[in-house]
Amino acid sequence: MFRVNKRLEYGVIALFYLASESRDAAFKVASVRKISKDCRIPITLLSKVMQLLKNAGIVSAVHGNQGGYTLSRPLSEINMLKLSQVLVGPIQVAECLAPGKTTCPAQPSCTIITPMTMLNQKIVALFENTSVETLLNRRGVA
16 A cells, blocks of 8 residues: 655654744744654654755754754745655555566566556656645645
């Protein structure tokens, strides 16, 4: 089953939080402890998520007493594909679609590789064309 994992979920929540903290000024700073407490996210996993986001240039670390993390760019410039790749890895709906995977014992008689490839491409395109800002603007809308 294809599903969004906790790292991606928590990454989106943290970015929403940083964006909501940024309404009055350019980009405000929030500590992992504050985000964890306010959003009820386990601090150890959130720390790892924030480190991955920092390494990818999505957030920036601010050092000092009032330190924490801040957005590096607007949410409109961060698409879900990039976020997913940073926090989870490549999107793959079937094992045989993993990057670098060249052999499959069922390949000679496989009847699903073409439809699964098409499905994977559609999911990748959806994630690529969906910004985090789009998700933020759709909160609470069914």
